[in-house]
Every structure is written in C-alpha cells, then in structure tokens.
Amino acid sequence: MIIGALRQTGRLFALAAEVSRAVFRRPFQFREFVEQFWFVASVTILPAALVSIPFGAVIALQVGSLTQQLGAQSFTGGASVLAVVQQASPLIVALLIAGAAGSAICADLGSRTIREELDAMEVMGVSPVQRLVVPRVLATMAVAVLLNGLVSVVGTLGGYFFNVILQGGTPGAYLSSFSALAQPADLYVSELKALVFGFIAGIVAAHRGLNPRGGPKGVGDAVNQSVVITFLLLFFVNMVMTAVYLQIVPPKGG
Amino acid sequence: MGIEVVVEGLTKSFGRQSVWRDVTLTLPAGEVSVMLGPSGTGKTVFLKSLIGLLKPEKGRVLINGVDMVNSPEREIYETRKLFGLMFQDGALFGSMSLFDNIAFPLREHTRKKESEIRRIVMERIEVVGLLGAEGKLPGEISGGMRKRAGLARALVLDPQIILCDEPDSGLDPVRTAYLSQLLIDLNAQIDATMLIVTHNLDIAATVPDNMGMLFRRELVTFGPREVLLTSEEPVVAQFLDGRREGPIGMSEEKDAATLAAEAGAGAAPAPPRRIVPQLEPSPGLPPRAAVARRRRRVMAMVDQLPPAARSAIRETYAADAAAPTLTAPSAGSGT
Numbered sequence: 001m002i003i004g005a006l007r008q009t010g011r012l013f014a015l016a017a018e019v020s021r022a023v024f025r026r027p028f029q030f031r032e033f034v035e036q037f038w039f040v041a042s043v044t045i046l047p048a049a050l051v052s053i054p055f056g057a058v059i060a061l062q063v064g065s066l067t068q069q070l071g072a073q074s075f076t077g078g079a080s081v082l083a084v085v086q087q088a089s090p091l092i093v094a095l096l097i098a099g100a101a102g103s104a105i106c107a108d109l110g111s112r113t114i115r116e117e118l119d120a121m122e123v124m125g126v127s128p129v130q131r132l133v134v135p136r137v138l139a140t141m142a143v144a145v146l147l148n149g150l151v152s153v154v155g156t157l158g159g160y161f162f163n164v165i166l167q168g169g170t171p172g173a174y175l176s177s178f179s180a181l182a183q184p185a186d187l188y189v190s191e192l193k194a195l196v197f198g199f200i201a202g203i204v205a206a207h208r209g210l211n212p213r214g215g216p217k218g219v220g221d222a223v224n225q226s227v228v229i230t231f232l233l234l235f236f237v238n239m240v241m242t243a244v245y246l247q248i249v250p251p252k253g254g
Numbered sequence: 255m256g257i258e259v260v261v262e263g264l265t266k267s268f269g270r271q272s273v274w275r276d277v278t279l280t281l282p283a284g285e286v287s288v289m290l291g292p293s294g295t296g297k298t299v300f301l302k303s304l305i306g307l308l309k310p311e312k313g314r315v316l317i318n319g320v321d322m323v324n325s326p327e328r329e330i331y332e333t334r335k336l337f338g339l340m341f342q343d344g345a346l347f348g349s350m351s352l353f354d355n356i357a358f359p360l361r362e363h364t365r366k367k368e369s370e371i372r373r374i375v376m377e378r379i380e381v382v383g384l385l386g387a388e389g390k391l392p393g394e395i396s397g398g399m400r401k402r403a404g405l406a407r408a409l410v411l412d413p414q415i416i417l418c419d420e421p422d423s424g425l426d427p428v429r430t431a432y433l434s435q436l437l438i439d440l441n442a443q444i445d446a447t448m449l450i451v452t453h454n455l456d457i458a459a460t461v462p463d464n465m466g467m468l469f470r471r472e473l474v475t476f477g478p479r480e481v482l483l484t485s486e487e488p489v490v491a492q493f494l495d496g497r498r499e500g501p502i503g504m505s506e507e508k509d510a511a512t513l514a515a516e517a518g519a520g521a522a523p524a525p526p527r528r529i530v531p532q533l534e535p536s537p538g539l540p541p542r543a544a545v546a547r548r549r550r551r552v553m554a555m556v557d558q559l560p561p562a563a564r565s566a567i568r569e570t571y572a573a574d575a576a577a578p579t580l581t582a583p584s585a586g587s588g589t
Contacts (some may be wrong), residue, residue, distance in 0.1 A: 112348070119307055120345035120404075124359045124411075125334040131362075 015129070015207045016199075019137050024132040029135045036139035039193040040101040044147055048096050055092060056142040056158030059083050064167045076163055077174030078181030086186055086245075090193035091238065093148045093154075095142055097198055098230035102205035105136050106226040109209025110219035116208070126209070137202035144198030145191055152190065183252045187243045196241070197234050206231045256284035256447030257318055257336060257414045259304065264313035264323075266296070266303055272300050272471050277313070277474040279466060281415075282551060284544040286441055286448045288458050291468035292502050297451040298342065300468065301417050304449070305337055306330045312515075335363060338408030338446075340418045344400035346392035346407070352379070353388040354361060356407045363411060369483065378406040382436070385407060397424040400434075409440070410439035415447045416440070422454040430454060434461050440533035442542040457492065459483070459530045463548050467493065469502070477559070479551050480570065483529050494523070529566055 013064040063080040067073050109132065113117055119129045163169040208226035259281040266273045273296035281287050291297045302308040304315055315322040320333045326354075356375045360426040379388050382402040392400055401421065408416060418437070422430040424475045434457050441448055450457065458465060466476030469489045475482060480527055482490055490501025501513060535542060549571065556564055 033326065078311075116341055116343075116345040117347050118337070120341060120407075122307060122331075123305055123334055123337060123339045124362065124407075125331050126359075126362050127331065152535075 004194060012203065012207050012212070013229075015133075015201035015210070016203045018129050019133055019206070022037070022127065022134050023138065025130055029131055032132070033135035033138055034086045036105075036136050037142055039104070040097070040139050040143040041147075043100045043104065044093075044096045044143060044182050045150070046146050047100065048092060048151050049154050051096070052089070052155040053158040055088050055156030056080075056084050059088060059155075059164040060159035060163045061167065064163050064169065068167075073169065073253055074173040075177045075181070076167075076169055077160070077178035078179075080159045080163065081156050081178050082182055082186060085182070085190050087238075087242070089148050089151040090190055090197060091234070092151050093144050093194050094197040094201065094234040094238075095231070096147070097144050098201040098205075098227055100235065101140055101143070102201045102230055103212055103223050103227050105140070106205040106209040106223045107219060109133075109206060110212040110222045111216075112214055113210055114215055114219060116182055124148060132205040133202075133210070137199060140205075141195055141203035144194040144201070148191055152187070155232070185245075187251050189241070193238065193241055196237060200233050200237065201230050204233065223225035255445050258283040259384065259415060259447060259449070260316040261304070262314045262316070264300075264303060264310045264315065266299060267309040270479060272470055273294055274471045274473065276471045277468075279473060281449055282448055282464065282544075282548065283447055284441075284445045285463040285548055286437065286450070286461055286544070287466065287476075288450045288462035288479075289449060289466050289468060290450075290453060290458055292453065292493065295468045296471075297453075298419055298466055301339070301419050301449070301451050303402075304417065305334060305339055326480070332348070336414045338411065338413030338416045340401070340405045340408045340416070342419045342423060344371075344392065344404030346400060346403055348392055349525075351389050351391055352395070352403050353385065354412055355392065356388075359407065359411045374410060375406075378410050381440075381457060382406045383432075398426075398429055400578040401425065409444075413446055414443060414451075418448070418450045419453050420450075420454075420469065421450060422452055422457055427456070430456060435451050435536065437461060438533045438542070439535050441544060442539045453493075455496065458494075460589065462531045463544060469493075478563070478567065479532070480566040481559055481563040484566050486558070486562070529570070533569075556584060 033214060046154070060076070060080045063083065067076045068077065109118075113131075118132075121128050121131065126139050160171075162175060162229045205226045206224040208229070212222040261277060261279050261281075264277040264568070265275045277300070289297055289300065298432060299308060303310050304322065306315075310323055313323065317333055317336065318328050322330055322333065325333075346352070347358065347447050350358070354377060356378060360371045360374060375387075376388070379385055380403055383509060384399060384402055384406065387395060387403075392403070395403070405421070407419070421433050421437070423431065437448065437450065440446070450461065452458065462479050464477060465479045465482040466483060467474040467490055474487060474489055474527070475485065483494065485491065489501050492502055502511070552567060557569055559567070
C-alpha cells in the first residue's frame with residue numbers, strides 16, 4: 001500500500017522531470033499548443049469570472065464586518081484586496097484549471113491510451129510526452145497565469161463594489177489603504193502560484209491519463225483521481241508558498 | 255533488403271505470472287515469419303517486446319546493433335522508425351481522418367511537401383483498397399477497413415521490419431485471403447522482414463517462410479515452415495489440426511490426468527497433413543528476393559532438421575527445380 005503510493009509519487013515526479021526536459025526538445029508542437037491553449041481558456045474563462053465576483057464579495061463583506069468591529073474600517077480595502085490577489089485568485093484558478101481543464105485532459109489522454117493510440121504513436125517513433133503532454137502542460141500554465149490576472153481584477157472590482165456600494169465604505173479609504181498595504185511582490189507571488197498550480201494540474205492530469213487501469217471504467221477513475229490528487233497537492237503547495245512568502249518578503253505596512 | 259531481428263533469451267512476466275521464458279530466435283532478413291499460438295499465450299506481448307513498448311526482464315532484442323530492451327530511450331525511438339506495426343484493431347487516432355492518420359508518420363518524421371505527402375498517402379491507400387474512404391473518421395468505418403488503414407499507416411515510411419498483430423481477427427475468410435496475398439505482395443515489393451502473429455491456420459499454411467509457436471510459456475519451436483508443418487510435437491499437431499485431443503485445453507493447458515484419460519479413450523489419429531504451396535506474388539510484381547536467400551539458408555541447414563521436415567523441404571524445392579538458384583546439397587538427396 002505504502003510502496004504503491006510511493007511508486008506512484010515517484011512516477012509523477014519522473015513525468016514532471018521528463019516533461020521539463022522535453023519542453024526544450026525540437027520540434028515544438030506549436031499547433032497542438034495553440035489548440036490546447038484555446039481549449040483550456042475556453043472552458044475556464046467564464047466560470048472563473050463568474051466565481052470570482054461572489055468570492056471577492058464574500059471576502060469584502062467578511063473583512064468589512066471584522067474591521068468595522070475592530071474600528072479599523074479604513075483598512076478594509078487593503079485587506080480584502082490582498083486576500084483576493086494572494087489567496088483567492090490563485091485558488092480559484094487552481095480549482096478551475098484542475099476541475100475543468102485537467103479533467104478534460106485526463107479523460108482525453110486516458111481514452112487514447114486504452115485505445116492504444118499512444119502505443120501506436122510510440123511505435124511510430126513519436127514520443128507522446130513531447131507530442132501531447134508538453135503542449136498541454138504549457139497550455140495549462142499559460143492559461144493559469146493569464147486567468148489569474150483576470151480573476152484578480154474581477155475579484156477586486158467585486159470586492160470594491162460590495163464594500164463601497166453596499167457596506168457604505170468610502171472609495172478614498174478603500175484605495176488609500178490598498179496602496180498603503182499592497183506591493184508589487186503580492187502580485188508577483190500570486191502569478192508565480194498560478195504558474196506552479198497550472199504546471200501541477202497539467203502534470204497530474206497527464207500522469208493519470210497516461211496510466212489508466214483497465215478499460216473505460218479505468219478512465220473514469222483516472223479522471224476522478226486526477227482532480228482529487230490535484231486539489232490535495234495544490235492546497236498543500238499553496239500553504240508552503242504562502243508561508244515562505246510571508247517569511248522572506250517584508251510586509252509593506254510593518 | 256530488410257533487417258535481421260535477433261531475439262536472445264527473452265523472458266517476460268507480469269507480476270508473478272510469467273508470460274514466456276527464454277525465447278530465442280532469429281527473424282531472417284527480408285523473410286516472412288509467422289508466430290502461432292493459442293489465445294492468451296503472449297503473442298501480442300511478444301510483438302510489443304520486439305518493438306520496445308514492453309520491457310522484458312531478461313534477454314535482448316537486437317536490431318542493427320540496438321538492443322530494444324536495454325538501450326537508451328533515444329536510440330530505441332530512432333530504431334522504431336524502421337518498424338511498421340499493424341495493431342490488432344488498427345489503433346488509429348480517433349480525432350483524425352484516415353488520410354491524416356496515414357500521413358501522420360510522414361508529417362512527423364519527414365520534411366516532405368504537402369503535395370508529396372498526398373501522393374504517397376494516396377498510393378498506400380490504393381494498395382490497401384481504401385480509395386474513397388480517406389476523408390472518413392476511424393469511428394465511421396468497419397473493423398476490417400480500420401485494420402487495412404492501420405496497415406497503410408504502418409507502410410507509409412517504407413519500414414524495413416513489419417509486424418502484424420492478428421491481421422485476420424474480425425475479417426471474413428475472403429478478406430483474410432486477400433490480406434495474405436497483400437502481405438506477400440508487399441514483401442515482394444519492399445523486401446521487408448515481416449512477422450505475423452496469428453492463430454489463423456490459412457495464413458499459417460500459405461504465407462510464411464518461417465514459423466514458430468508459443469505455448470506453455472515457452473517457444474515450442476521456430477524454423478523453416480516445413481519444420482512446424484511436419485512436426486509431430488503433440489501441441490503443434492493438435493493446433494494445426496484444430497482438434498480437441500491434445501495438450502491444449504480450453505483454459506491454456508490440460509493436466510496430466512485429463513491427458514491420460516484422453517490417450518486411454520484412443521482418439522482417432524488425424525489424417526496426415528499436406529503441405530500447401532506458399533503464396534506467390536501477384537502477376538506483374540517482381541519475384542520475392544527473400545525466396546532465393548531463404549533457399550540458400552535452408553539448404554545449408556537442411557541436414558540438421560528432422561527427417562520429415564527434410565523430405566518436405568526437398569520436395570518443395572524439387573517441385574520448382576527450374577529455379578536458377580538451386581544449390582543441391584552434396585549429401586543424402588532424398589530421405
């Protein structure tokens with residue numbers, strides 16, 4: 001049981017290393033990359049925007065309520081924006097990339113594997129990792145980074161709307177507290193998180209898709225596993241990255 | 255001319271269950287070989303091991319000096335370009351039309367212009383008789399057509415080694431006969447080394463130069479077709495006659511008690527088998543270069559073969575004595 005889990009973990013890392021190497025191997029599958037990029041973007045943009053508005057609102061309302069009780073209402077803007085940009089946005093991106101794009105990638109690769117298409121490809125001297133997995137992983141990474149920007153903006157606007165219009169905060173206080181507490185490093189780490197999450201989601205989806213157990217049922221199980229494993233990994237990695245960031249980057253307000 | 259495939263001491267198992275042990279054979283360059291075996295004896299696993307898709311635990315598969323089992327991945331990928339593998343159900347890419355499927359290896363491995371690719375692909379499509387279906391998706395055609403499309407894709411890079419996994423499964427007898435003829439014609443045209451894995455007796459009787467059989471986790475025998483076709487080995491005899499009496503049971507093999515009971519019951523002996531002449535290339539095609547090579551090779555080893563096989567070989571070659579390359583052995587003509 002434990003050995004089995006370790007073996008799977010090892011294979012996952014081996015695939016990650018293989019993909020990292022294959023990224024630089026010519027010829028680059030540009031067409032496949034564009035197609036996958038377009039596909040991943042098309043299944044994630046709308047849900048991401050729709051999720052980020054209420055998410056920004058929830059954070060704004062919660063933080064607004066707390067700061068009001070503490071008498072620090074003028075800092076609502078800074079606090080809620082930081083929460084959205086640093087935490088909520090990468091996680092929303094991660095959920096959508098893993099849930100919408102990762103599951104589709106896993107199902108696609110899995111059904112190709114059980115139909116022996118990938119074997120056929122290898123027999124023809126074409127590496128499935130280079131031909132199929134690399135463009136998909138790069139596409140999820142690129143979409144994650146761009147999507148993160150979108151979610152940050154939409155979430156911030158949502159928070160602003162709810163704080164200023166509904167809770168009666170003042171626009172000036174919102175913006176000035178924002179510029180007092182936030183710094184560019186917050187945005188950078190947010191994008192870095194999105195990049196890493198995109199990579200993990202792509203690798204896990206590809207790994208489960210390349211190794212389904214048994215027939216069509218196995219593909220269904222693989223998709224299920226890929227989403228669950230990705231979520232577990234992403235929340236863990238998020239925790240580590242947040243902890244490291246808070247340690248090494250000095251807070252602006254302090 | 256095709257490339258010789260040397261298999262040495264190959265052993266493969268899945269977990270604790272061994273598939274076959276210590277398989278050693280040589281596929282002679284440019285000749286057609288058939289690997290027989292009851293269902294579930296690891297014939298497909300053997301094919302996939304030859305091409306490096308599965309990794310046997312022991313042994314080597316040497317092709318042009320590259321070991322498909324242990325060599326670095328990069329060399330294996332390079333060597334695979336010499337192969338054409340026809341999968342059991344075609345293994346076509348479901349999202350591409352037949353044309354794109356067949357053009358895939360060309361687009362990946364060559365820098366040919368699209369017009370050139372179109373010419374080559376249409377030529378192959380015509381060879382396998384799929385003209386008019388090139389725009390269809392694999393899901394829209396019958397299993398037999400998928401198989402032929404898979405063969406066309408395997409042929410498009412002019413492979414030196416062609417492996418066919420059960421080319422007959424799912425085909426009717428007439429189509430199987432056409433396919434047998436197609437394989438022989440191909441061999442005449444491109445002189446590739448071919449290995450066909452099957453349990454179809456018609457293909458086994460008419461197509462190959464060499465035959466082998468896998469049973470009970472071992473290679474029972476491999477050699478010139480006459481050796482297997484005249485073999486008195488119980489497994490081989492039972493298989494070639496398609497009888498129930500013998501060591502092969504419904505599930506892989508019978509135990510000793512059942513066999514003894516069978517022997518006691520005294521099943522009627524099978525009538526002696528007749529060796530059917532091998533297929534010739536279609537009229538208009540060049541003769542197979544492998545025929546002359548095989549003749550030289552077989553005649554050199556004829557004295558070490560069992561007597562039945564020896565006389566069968568002499569008979570075959572005496573029948574077309576007009577062939578120019580006949581080199582009669584000095585010792586012991588006749589039996």
